[in-house]
Amino acid sequence: MKAFTDLYTAIDQTTKTTAKTKALAAYFDTAPDTDKLWTIALFSSRRPKRTITTTKLRVWAAERAGIPLWLFEESYPIVGDLAETIALTLPPNSRTHNASLTAWIETLRALDHADEDTRKATVLDAWDQMGAAERLVFNKLLTGGFRVGISRKLMTRALAQATGQDEAALAHRLMGDWTPETTTYHALIEAQDAAASLSRPYPFCLAYGLEQAPEALGEPSEWRAEWKWDGIRGQLILRGGEHFVWSRGEDLMTDRFPELARARDFLPDGTVIDGEIVAWDGAAPLPFNDLQKRIGRKTVPKKLLKDAPVILLAYDLLEEDGEDLRARPFADRRARLDTLLGTLPGTAPVHSSPLIPFKTWGNLAESRARARDNRAEGLMIKSAAGPYHAGRKKGDWWKWKLDPLTIDAVMIYAQQGHGRRANLFTDFTFAVRHGNDLVPFTKAYSGLTDAEFRQITAWVRKNTLQRFGPVRQVRPEHVFEIAFEGIHASPRHKSGVALRFPRMKRWRHDKPLDEANTLDDLNAILAQYG
Amino acid sequence: MVLEFKPQGIYCPAGDFFIDPWHPVDRALITHGHADHAREGHNRYLATDIAAPVMRHRLGDITLDTVAYGEVREIGGARVSLHPAGHIPGSAQVRVEVGGEVWVVSGDYKTTPDRLCTPFEPVRCHSFITECTFGLPVFTWPSEADTAAEINAWWTANAAAGTYSLLGAYSLGKAQRLLSLLDPAVAPILTHGAVEATNAILRGQGIALPDTIHVTPELDPRAHPGALILAPPGALAGNWARRFRPASTGFASGWMRLRGVRRRRALDRGFVMSDHADWSGLNEAIKDTGAENIYPTHGYTDIFARWLNEEGYNAKPVPTEFTGETFEEDGA
Numbered sequence: 001m002k003a004f005t006d007l008y009t010a011i012d013q014t015t016k017t018t019a020k021t022k023a024l025a026a027y028f029d030t031a032p033d034t035d036k037l038w039t040i041a042l043f044s045s046r047r048p049k050r051t052i053t054t055t056k057l058r059v060w061a062a063e064r065a066g067i068p069l070w071l072f073e074e075s076y077p078i079v080g081d082l083a084e085t086i087a088l089t090l091p092p093n094s095r096t097h098n099a100s101l102t103a104w105i106e107t108l109r110a111l112d113h114a115d116e117d118t119r120k121a122t123v124l125d126a127w128d129q130m131g132a133a134e135r136l137v138f139n140k141l142l143t144g145g146f147r148v149g150i151s152r153k154l155m156t157r158a159l160a161q162a163t164g165q166d167e168a169a170l171a172h173r174l175m176g177d178w179t180p181e182t183t184t185y186h187a188l189i190e191a192q193d194a195a196a197s198l199s200r201p202y203p204f205c206l207a208y209g210l211e212q213a214p215e216a217l218g219e220p221s222e223w224r225a226e227w228k229w230d231g232i233r234g235q236l237i238l239r240g241g242e243h244f245v246w247s248r249g250e251d252l253m254t255d256r257f258p259e260l261a262r263a264r265d266f267l268p269d270g271t272v273i274d275g276e277i278v279a280w281d282g283a284a285p286l287p288f289n290d291l292q293k294r295i296g297r298k299t300v301p302k303k304l305l306k307d308a309p310v311i312l313l314a315y316d317l318l319e320e321d322g323e324d325l326r327a328r329p330f331a332d333r334r335a336r337l338d339t340l341l342g343t344l345p346g347t348a349p350v351h352s353s354p355l356i357p358f359k360t361w362g363n364l365a366e367s368r369a370r371a372r373d374n375r376a377e378g379l380m381i382k383s384a385a386g387p388y389h390a391g392r393k394k395g396d397w398w399k400w401k402l403d404p405l406t407i408d409a410v411m412i413y414a415q416q417g418h419g420r421r422a423n424l425f426t427d428f429t430f431a432v433r434h435g436n437d438l439v440p441f442t443k444a445y446s447g448l449t450d451a452e453f454r455q456i457t458a459w460v461r462k463n464t465l466q467r468f469g470p471v472r473q474v475r476p477e478h479v480f481e482i483a484f485e486g487i488h489a490s491p492r493h494k495s496g497v498a499l500r501f502p503r504m505k506r507w508r509h510d511k512p513l514d515e516a517n518t519l520d521d522l523n524a525i526l527a528q529y530g
Numbered sequence: 531m532v533l534e535f536k537p538q539g540i541y542c543p544a545g546d547f548f549i550d551p552w553h554p555v556d557r558a559l560i561t562h563g564h565a566d567h568a569r570e571g572h573n574r575y576l577a578t579d580i581a582a583p584v585m586r587h588r589l590g591d592i593t594l595d596t597v598a599y600g601e602v603r604e605i606g607g608a609r610v611s612l613h614p615a616g617h618i619p620g621s622a623q624v625r626v627e628v629g630g631e632v633w634v635v636s637g638d639y640k641t642t643p644d645r646l647c648t649p650f651e652p653v654r655c656h657s658f659i660t661e662c663t664f665g666l667p668v669f670t671w672p673s674e675a676d677t678a679a680e681i682n683a684w685w686t687a688n689a690a691a692g693t694y695s696l697l698g699a700y701s702l703g704k705a706q707r708l709l710s711l712l713d714p715a716v717a718p719i720l721t722h723g724a725v726e727a728t729n730a731i732l733r734g735q736g737i738a739l740p741d742t743i744h745v746t747p748e749l750d751p752r753a754h755p756g757a758l759i760l761a762p763p764g765a766l767a768g769n770w771a772r773r774f775r776p777a778s779t780g781f782a783s784g785w786m787r788l789r790g791v792r793r794r795r796a797l798d799r800g801f802v803m804s805d806h807a808d809w810s811g812l813n814e815a816i817k818d819t820g821a822e823n824i825y826p827t828h829g830y831t832d833i834f835a836r837w838l839n840e841e842g843y844n845a846k847p848v849p850t851e852f853t854g855e856t857f858e859e860d861g862a
Binding site: 015 | 666667668669670787788789790791793794796797798799830833836837840
């Protein structure tokens with residue numbers, strides 16, 4: 001595991017993308033195939049199954065370090081990362097080892113069926129053979145989550161450099177539900193018949209936010225527009241008489257949305273469609289909140305199927321009759337999609353997401369203003385001539401979202417962040433006024449600059465009224481403008497509402513507490529937009 | 531009480547003086563010259579003779595009386611002496627004895643020796659007011675030699691690649707400690723004005739430091755390929771540092787023990803080197819005082835006090851503005 005730890009450390013020690021790619025490519029050049037396969041897996045969110053709970057790890061680490069558990073728990077939020085807290089707390093190792101990354105992962109996997117004494121002995125024994133850097137890596141294997149500033153894209157690029165393969169082709173090979181247990185490095189990366197996997201999705205084409213007026217895009221006739229739906233991006237694959245539904249995060253969601261199985265009755269084999277899964281009331285999408293109830297459920301109770309049935313709003317055709325269409329212009333793909341879906345009855349679980357006609361950018365701006373009425377969060381603008389890119393590429397796909405809704409709220413609780421933001425207060429709870437009370441209604445974590453986070457952190461430390469574990473109640477004094485994308489009624493929240501994508505838009509230094517918005521204001525927004 | 535906690539800072543009623551007060555007072559005992567301890571506006575100052583030149587440089591024309599380590603002063607009804615704290619040259623712990631009862635204020639301290647400071651000395655007392663900037667078990671320091679080797683290896687590799695090494699360090703204390711550990715054979719060492727000013731003062735006191743080249747507007751960076759540039763952390767991100775390209779950036783501090791802090795600063799390298807005691811250093815220092823009453827200040831005071839209470843001490847976190855929990859402060 002030494003080489004992998006060195007790689008991890010090298011990546012961690014630089015902020016430069018080129019240096020990270022170089023370190024990764026060098027690793028892929030020299031590591032054994034089994035380690036390479038696991039490295040690819042780890043950097044594409046395929047971590048080994050967790051065999052030990054983090055609760056146990058905390059207890060064992062504190063015990064080994066000879067400190068009370070509460071002291072370990074107090075240290076954790078300050079470090080901001082559990083794997084790191086354990087690595088830093090343990091006493092120095094007494095031995096060393098030469099085992100590979102794969103060997104350690106095998107050791108951990110073998111613990112799945114072991115009793116607790118064996119698990120504990122194995123972990124303590126491992127810790128005792130590793131220096132601080134290696135322990136951190138090992139603990140990351142135990143706790144999952146390998147976020148080290150290596151995007152999947154960067155990993156794929158390094159792998160392309162090391163193997164001499166085309167980056168986009170590699171990105172496609174890496175898609176799907178493979179794990180190091182079900183494949184080999186050779187089968188995944190090198191074998192000619194890489195299309196063997198029927199279920200393998202294409203890498204999703206991703207859009208950038210439009211930051212300027214659309215006039216900058218040039219001639220309107222060279223562009224197409226659609227609603228930007230607030231659902232779950234999904235890829236529907238019909239191959240070999242089966243169907244598969246993938247999320248953008250490469251979760252196989254086929255069983256979660258059984259409605260889409262009927263697509264096989266309407267569409268031919270060898271079809272792959274990109275679209276948005278939305279809860280559907282028969283004519284229009286239901287709010288995201290309705291869909292949310294179905295996320296994370298492996299099986300769906302009958303009532304939910306009835307209350308929040310889903311359809312796929314299709315906006316792109318990636319494969320037709322088994323042929324990969326991605327290199328063709330969007331206008332062509334879109335025409336084929338409309339032909340394919342045009343004759344389907346309204347009861348089919350796949351509908352075409354309509355193109356929005358426009359002659360001028362001014363026309364389109366008018367449509368955008370009506371997005372909320374259409375249950376959309378804005379527009380997508382796509383180049384008529386553009387191919388279907390693998391991943392995020394600037395230039396052909398733009399999202400032109402609505403301006404967010406906003407409300408001025410009072411900060412009442414603060415909590416420290418994690419990772420890069422450890423030791424800064426970055427997680428806040430906000431309230432609206434209601435008579436003499438303050439009613440909490442949302443949390444927000446993002447939107448301030450680092451300098452503002454430092455400033456509010458210093459203030460929180462001096463103005464803490466009460467502590468509840470890691471949460472501090474602070475003097476209600478500061479007003480923030482909270483921006484959000486949607487609002488809906490929620491009996492689970494004390495305020496009766498839940499917000500979509502809340503974040504801090506501005507710190508309203510100019511607003512005193514009594515000018516913050518009220519619960520009535522919030523309810524008025526709910527009545528209008530909920 | 532021999533010492534009390536007042537809004538202006540730690541106060542001795544018997545001697546009518548304050549220790550490291552943060553608001554102007556008549557008589558102030560100063561543990562060391564860092565800005566959060568040696569503030570402006572007091573009528574009379576008392577510090578060690580070694581700390582005096584830097585304080586005069588930073589605070590200007592002040593009324594400053596000095597003592598040697600261990601020298602006893604009677605101030606009112608209090609017997610006062612200053613003892614080595616090992617934090618930076620001239621830094622002191624303050625021992626205050628009134629009617630046979632002894633209190634010690636640690637100031638900032640580290641228990642492991644370096645090449646510049648008079649080494650930390652434990653002072654027996656009944657009550658110990660101790661800093662605890664790094665009072666958590668996650669803060670344990672590697673040996674100075676290991677970190678020095680790491681920094682020199684980084685510098686050597688940069689120099690070989692034709693890259694400058696920009697090393698951030700507080701201009702008083704940490705910068706000179708690093709200078710004493712750098713290998714001058716690698717390439718020239720350049721310094722920011724704030725660092726060089728402190729260097730000049732310490733050299734004037736007879737403290738040996740390797741040769742350094744002051745970065746002036748006229749200096750041509752190309753004349754010093756592979757140089758290591760020592761500058762205050764704030765200067766690394768600004769225009770000042772831009773003349774040295776390409777550069778790898780590093781910072782030496784106890785906070786570099788935490789990846790989150792390293793990443794937030796967007797540094798290439800973080801080197802763990804602190805002028806404060808680590809977890810075991812704090813615990814040993816407290817034990818060696820023999821004190822029963824411990825008052826943790828400056829740091830994770832609540833957590834550290836709870837730990838000490840469970841260890842059998844009578845510990846109370848110091849209330850008031852002392853609740854620094856200050857982060858990345860001067861000299862950390």
